[in-house]
Amino acid sequence: MSDEAARAAFQKIRWPETDGEPVCPKCGCCDAYDLATRQVFKCKGCSKQYSITSGTIFASRKLAVRDILGAIAIFINGAKGYSALQLSRDLSVDYKTAFVLLHKVREAIELAREGGALSGNVEVDGAYFGGYVKPANEKKDRKDRRKKIHQSGKRQVVVAIRETKGRTRTFVTPTEAHGVALVVANVEHGSTVHADEASHWDRLAAHFPIKRINHQEAYSKDGACTNQAESFFSRLRRAEVGTHHHVAGRYLHAYAAEMAWREDNNRQANGTQFAMAMAAVAVAPQSRQWAGYWQRRAG
Numbered sequence: 001m002s003d004e005a006a007r008a009a010f011q012k013i014r015w016p017e018t019d020g021e022p023v024c025p026k027c028g029c030c031d032a033y034d035l036a037t038r039q040v041f042k043c044k045g046c047s048k049q050y051s052i053t054s055g056t057i058f059a060s061r062k063l064a065v066r067d068i069l070g071a072i073a074i075f076i077n078g079a080k081g082y083s084a085l086q087l088s089r090d091l092s093v094d095y096k097t098a099f100v101l102l103h104k105v106r107e108a109i110e111l112a113r114e115g116g117a118l119s120g121n122v123e124v125d126g127a128y129f130g131g132y133v134k135p136a137n138e139k140k141d142r143k144d145r146r147k148k149i150h151q152s153g154k155r156q157v158v159v160a161i162r163e164t165k166g167r168t169r170t171f172v173t174p175t176e177a178h179g180v181a182l183v184v185a186n187v188e189h190g191s192t193v194h195a196d197e198a199s200h201w202d203r204l205a206a207h208f209p210i211k212r213i214n215h216q217e218a219y220s221k222d223g224a225c226t227n228q229a230e231s232f233f234s235r236l237r238r239a240e241v242g243t244h245h246h247v248a249g250r251y252l253h254a255y256a257a258e259m260a261w262r263e264d265n266n267r268q269a270n271g272t273q274f275a276m277a278m279a280a281v282a283v284a285p286q287s288r289q290w291a292g293y294w295q296r297r298a299g
């Protein structure tokens with residue numbers, strides 16, 4: 001795709017109400033001079049100059065729009081997640097640029113996701129991530145290793161709440177028991193909640209009809225099922241082990257949300273997923289976390 005074609009495609013998504021004709025982000029005026037040589041528009045109403053990414057999550061990037069769309073396409077094709085190192089090679093940009101680019105795509109997708117409480121049959125489960133400590137070879141060292149993991153303070157729990165054939169919500173918490181309050185806050189009254197035998201989930205019975213599954217014995221009482229939550233966790237685990245190798249604790253929520261989005265859309269064709277991600281990017285506002293990220297860290 002040429003950069004010109006990429007810009008035209010991006011404009012149509014950014015400004016659908018004018019079929020891609022530029023709209024001034026400051027005053028809303030639809031008349032602009034096209035300063036094509038500098039790839040900016042100048043508003044005929046207020047004289048402000050703006051680019052097609054002004055005011056969006058990719059504002060003030062020196063990246064070509066073609067590279068932004070290329071990053072989205074690569075992101076969509078990497079079902080197990082995609083590393084910033086790989087992307088930096090593919091786009092011939094530096095690692096820092098690729099790192100922020102991927103996080104901005106993740107943030108835009110997360111912003112565009114449908115909110116609101118989950119309902120119907122809802123599964124909840126949790127799993128530990130992060131805080132990796134090299135396994136001990138000797139059996140006598142193993143207890144020590146477990147202790148170290150707990151002392152590292154880097155282990156966190158991802159709690160996933162998932163509608164059967166619907167949406168997945170993810171949260172990062174210190175313990176799985178924190179998931180009880182999250183289910184109460186994010187699941188509609190009258191839904192049926194499916195959980196494993198961990199005793200903290202007993203408290204959900206005060207709020208919802210609950211169904212329990214025993215993982216150790218692998219049997220399901222009353223048709224309880226947590227397969228969907230488990231499918232999500234195996235995807236997140238594969239991404240942690242296979243793609244990112246180590247997930248820093250402060251980004252765990254972003255990777256979890258990315259994998260939730262991939263789970264929820266894995267039956268959509270790649271082209272559909274690309275269109276969804278591109279639409280999300282075109283309307284996402286400037287990022288508080290990622291705008292000027294490396295400049296702040298250097299300062």
Ligand SMILES: [Zn+2]
Nearest residue numbers: 024027043046
């Ligand atoms: Zn204007």
